[in-house]
Amino acid sequence: MKHYKKLTIPYIVWCAIFIIIPILLIVLYAFTSGGNSVKTLNFTLSNLAKINEHTYVMVFLKSLELGVITTFICFAAGYPLAYIISRAPEGAQDMLIMAVTIPTWINMLLRTYAWMNLLSDNGIINSLLGLLGIDPVHMMYTDFSVMIGMICNFMPFMIIPIHTSLRKMDRSLIEAAMDLGANPLQTFRRVIFKLSIPGVINGVVMVFLMAISSFVIPKLLGGGQYVLIGNLIESQFISIGDWNFGSAISLILAIIILLAMRLMKKIDLKEAEER
Amino acid sequence: MNKGNGFWAKLYVVLCFAFFYLPIGVTIFFSFNSSKSLSHFTGFSMRWYEALLKNNDIVQAVYVSVTIAVIATIVSTILGTITAIGLSSTGRVLKDAILTMNDIPILNPDIVTAISWMLLFSSLGFSKGYWTMLLAHIGFCTPFVITSVYPKVRSLDPNLANAAMDLGATPFQAMIKVILPAIKTGIYAGVLLSFTMSFDDFVISYFVTGNGVKNISIIVYNMTKRINPIINALSTIVILVIVVILIVVFATPRIRAKKAAAERKMEKELEEEGALPPSGGVKKHRRLGAGFVIALLGVVLVAGSYSAAKKSASAAGKKQQLRVYNAGEYIDMDLLGRFEEEYGCTVVYETFDSNEMLYTKLLAGDQYDILIPSDYMIERLIKEDYLQPIDWSLISNKDSLNPDVMDKEYDPGNVYSVPYFYGSVGILYDKTLVDKADLSEGWNILMDQKYKGNLYMYDSERDSFMVALKALGYSMNTTDEDQIRQAYDWLIRQRKTMKPIYAGDDVIDNMVSGNKAMAVVYSGDGALIMSENENMDFFEPEQGTNIWYDAMVITKDCQNTELAHDFIDFMLQQDVGEQNTEYIGYTSPVTGVYKKMSQTMFKGIDAYQPRSGYAKDEVFRYQTQDVKKLYAQLWTKVKAQ
Numbered sequence: 001m002k003h004y005k006k007l008t009i010p011y012i013v014w015c016a017i018f019i020i021i022p023i024l025l026i027v028l029y030a031f032t033s034g035g036n037s038v039k040t041l042n043f044t045l046s047n048l049a050k051i052n053e054h055t056y057v058m059v060f061l062k063s064l065e066l067g068v069i070t071t072f073i074c075f076a077a078g079y080p081l082a083y084i085i086s087r088a089p090e091g092a093q094d095m096l097i098m099a100v101t102i103p104t105w106i107n108m109l110l111r112t113y114a115w116m117n118l119l120s121d122n123g124i125i126n127s128l129l130g131l132l133g134i135d136p137v138h139m140m141y142t143d144f145s146v147m148i149g150m151i152c153n154f155m156p157f158m159i160i161p162i163h164t165s166l167r168k169m170d171r172s173l174i175e176a177a178m179d180l181g182a183n184p185l186q187t188f189r190r191v192i193f194k195l196s197i198p199g200v201i202n203g204v205v206m207v208f209l210m211a212i213s214s215f216v217i218p219k220l221l222g223g224g225q226y227v228l229i230g231n232l233i234e235s236q237f238i239s240i241g242d243w244n245f246g247s248a249i250s251l252i253l254a255i256i257i258l259l260a261m262r263l264m265k266k267i268d269l270k271e272a273e274e275r
Numbered sequence: 276m277n278k279g280n281g282f283w284a285k286l287y288v289v290l291c292f293a294f295f296y297l298p299i300g301v302t303i304f305f306s307f308n309s310s311k312s313l314s315h316f317t318g319f320s321m322r323w324y325e326a327l328l329k330n331n332d333i334v335q336a337v338y339v340s341v342t343i344a345v346i347a348t349i350v351s352t353i354l355g356t357i358t359a360i361g362l363s364s365t366g367r368v369l370k371d372a373i374l375t376m377n378d379i380p381i382l383n384p385d386i387v388t389a390i391s392w393m394l395l396f397s398s399l400g401f402s403k404g405y406w407t408m409l410l411a412h413i414g415f416c417t418p419f420v421i422t423s424v425y426p427k428v429r430s431l432d433p434n435l436a437n438a439a440m441d442l443g444a445t446p447f448q449a450m451i452k453v454i455l456p457a458i459k460t461g462i463y464a465g466v467l468l469s470f471t472m473s474f475d476d477f478v479i480s481y482f483v484t485g486n487g488v489k490n491i492s493i494i495v496y497n498m499t500k501r502i503n504p505i506i507n508a509l510s511t512i513v514i515l516v517i518v519v520i521l522i523v524v525f526a527t528p529r530i531r532a533k534k535a536a537a538e539r540k541m542e543k544e545l546e547e548e549g550a551l552p553p554s555g556g557v558k559k560h561r562r563l564g565a566g567f568v569i570a571l572l573g574v575v576l577v578a579g580s581y582s583a584a585k586k587s588a589s590a591a592g593k594k595q596q597l598r599v600y601n602a603g604e605y606i607d608m609d610l611l612g613r614f615e616e617e618y619g620c621t622v623v624y625e626t627f628d629s630n631e632m633l634y635t636k637l638l639a640g641d642q643y644d645i646l647i648p649s650d651y652m653i654e655r656l657i658k659e660d661y662l663q664p665i666d667w668s669l670i671s672n673k674d675s676l677n678p679d680v681m682d683k684e685y686d687p688g689n690v691y692s693v694p695y696f697y698g699s700v701g702i703l704y705d706k707t708l709v710d711k712a713d714l715s716e717g718w719n720i721l722m723d724q725k726y727k728g729n730l731y732m733y734d735s736e737r738d739s740f741m742v743a744l745k746a747l748g749y750s751m752n753t754t755d756e757d758q759i760r761q762a763y764d765w766l767i768r769q770r771k772t773m774k775p776i777y778a779g780d781d782v783i784d785n786m787v788s789g790n791k792a793m794a795v796v797y798s799g800d801g802a803l804i805m806s807e808n809e810n811m812d813f814f815e816p817e818q819g820t821n822i823w824y825d826a827m828v829i830t831k832d833c834q835n836t837e838l839a840h841d842f843i844d845f846m847l848q849q850d851v852g853e854q855n856t857e858y859i860g861y862t863s864p865v866t867g868v869y870k871k872m873s874q875t876m877f878k879g880i881d882a883y884q885p886r887s888g889y890a891k892d893e894v895f896r897y898q899t900q901d902v903k904k905l906y907a908q909l910w911t912k913v914k915a916q
Binding site for chain 1 (some may be wrong): 382398440
């Protein structure tokens with residue numbers, strides 16, 4: 001099929017303009033000062049040094065913490081669901097997985113807005129509690145509301161890859177384990193879970209990536225004082241107008257994600273070897 | 276085999292789905308509510324759907340979302356598919372390089388990709404809008420097409436295409452007739468992924484758009500600050516469209532396949548034995564069917580929204596255009612429609628969250644005809660030469676302006692600006708929860724432990740620093756670094772000890788329903804809240820406050836100065852002013868409107884009358900770059916604390 005070699009040329013040009021140059025621009029802005037035009041360039045490390053200030057370090061830590069917790073909850077709640085679905089009859093599996101997928105295809109902002117109405121002090125949940133005679137619970141603008149929004153939006157991305165790897169699994173392995181005298185728990189731990197690890201890793205990476213960089217969910221459900229990395233970047237670009245500092249934060253975020261993925265890949269390889 | 280699930284497993288599945296579908300169900304349910312409430316269902320009504328169809332801005336956004344999704348899907352599918360085919364015959368090194376580059380937009384967080392394109396477009400000097408949004412969408416859809424199509428190409432037997440060519444087919448014919456049919460499933464997956472991702476995108480669109488071009492997500496984002504049931508109606512329609520597409524794509528072929536399977540059992544058996552190529556028979560038909568349905572749906576969607584948007588699109592071609600940039604929730608949108616009708620023009624309307632955001636946008640090269648910023652920003656824009664003088668001879672209603680609001684320090688003699696609204700900043704408090712005696716603490720009541728966790732601050736850099744500086748007894752225009760740092764410490768201490776919430780316009784609905792005891796608000800918002808909740812009262816501390824003026828200005832690169840003056844004149848009309856004041860609740864600079872409103876809607880509400888005669892009250896002034904930067908940095912830190 002040598003005739004088709006040239007077909008990649010348009011995309012190579014495209015990548016150069018829309019992938020390589022923009023990344024270089026972020027690096028350029030991160031290492032220079034001189035405002036929002038590229039005409040004046042002064043090399044500096046001050047943008048990156050600024051991130052080392054206590055306040056910003058805390059923002060990064062808070063984002064990481066929230067990302068890890070969200071990812072863990074998505075895993076802890078999503079794995080059983082994926083497992084249960086994988087045990088359903090074939091036809092039902094397709095339907096259930098489609099039912100998991102549909103919400104992800106509906107605009108995230110619209111679903112987050114719905115959570116605002118559900119969780120607010122005089123929202124739907126509180127008025128239902130009121131009917132039962134329970135005092136309103138304060139849920140909006142807390143870690144809880146932000147986390148609920150993230151879990152609801154991101155959990156499907158955990159379930160689908162796990163389900164895919166569970167479904168692909170060779171059932172005869174499970175039977176073999178049972179025949180060899182493993183009890184159900186052992187079978188699950190030693191065989192089923194092991195074999196689903198690639199799916200788990202995929203899901204973990206995806207959820208973590210989305211959770212750590214989200215800025216809409218914390219802004220809408222967390223209020224103006226709820227600042228995560230994404231919000232920090234947004235405010236530097238949209239309201240404060242310090243593109244240099246904003247680029248520096250973005251660069252660090254991209255590096256964190258890269259490292260997280262490296263780590264996950266390593267775990268995956270190690271597991272694969274053991275298998 | 277141990278198949279099937281027990282009762283608890285089924286219950287768990289039901290609970291999970293309840294969680295996923297709760298927001299969706301609630302949205303659909305309340306879109307039919309007859310009242311504005313989003314928590315009490317008062318009766319069935321279609322009024323929000325009617326309002327939705329009348330809202331030109333939303334109809335336009337739907338048009339943008341649909342056309343961009345369709346065009347981006349088509350372009351990225353073609354680009355992605357030919358690249359995937361080309362990759363299979365590319366050398367290893369180049370192939371790896373391309374695939375690695377291709378992974379970057381997939382693996383990078385959306386926000387990083389978004390700002391990288393924002394930087395690209397502004398360095399290239401592109402005017403941000405429809406085209407930049409479209410390019411960006413093609414940019415993030417194509418990698419997904421390649422990742423769905425490439426595995427299919429790789430698993431293809433290369434001899435197939437070679438055989439076709441040996442038999443006399445041109446490379447192009449071989450591609451169309453042999454390769455494409457074999458990788459169809461991958462292409463369909465790519466199409467579906469591209470369309471839904473483009474249709475739902477917010478983050479990337481938000482950063483790369485401009486000049487009033489908004490998609491559905493951006494419009495929802497702008498509307499979320501206040502209770503707005505129209506969003507629910509819009510959501511319901513979006514949900515319906517997505518579900519219909521999914522059902523058509525997935526369910527129809529399955530049903531048809533089942534029917535066909537019975538009829539063609541024989542053929543299928545042969546297929547499995549390898550006697551027939553897998554793409555023959557039933558599958559071919561059902562894939563063709565699915566493709567056809569997708570295409571049809573696309574056409575219907577485009578046609579539908581096209582007819583709706585045609586009006587405004589053709590109008591843009593012939594009619595004059597006015598680009599207005601105003602704060603969010605700061606005009607009765609019906610008035611824009613009325614202005615468009617009366618003057619035979621189109622208004623491109625865009626909103627900002629803060630004066631700082633407006634300034635950043637102008638700096639980035641976005642162009643507008645009319646801006647409605649606040650005093651200190653007007654002073655900055657005048658100094659930095661962004662504005663042109665008002666031709667007062669074109670403003671027939673100039674005599675109706677209240678002389679008290681004219682000729683202020685930010686624009687002496689009103690050379691560049693025509694007042695829009697004005698007011699002060701104060702504390703709105705719940706009379707049933709706040710002890711009147713505590714009011715004597717002035718701004719320091721915001722530091723009173725009695726009200727810990729029970730107050731809203733205003734999410735605005737200058738207003739928050741104003742509160743802190745006034746509480747400390749300084750001028751809110753101070754340039755003394757030590758004083759500014761003290762104010763910063765005050766704000767940090769307040770955040771730590773009082774746990775305030777930094778609210779935007781959502782404070783209005785929250786205080787109307789009495790969610791907290793106190794809130795720092797603009798006098799106009801205070802008046803509006805008091806007119807709806809009689810427990811509320813408003814006070815301006817003796818320590819002084821910010822007296823602010825928002826005014827209409829015309830930019831230097833305004834394309835239609837006559838129309839811009841017409842707009843300003845229009846906003847000063849008595850009936851227009853009344854309608855706008857009723858919607859927003861702020862104090863009008865038009866004497867007649869002010870008098871009428873203080874007799875009707877705001878009768879007995881003192882917040883409607885900004886106070887005068889307090890020596891410590893100030894107007895915000897221009898800050899030099901250095902001071903501005905210091906404030907901005909400290910504010911970022913207060914919020915990130």
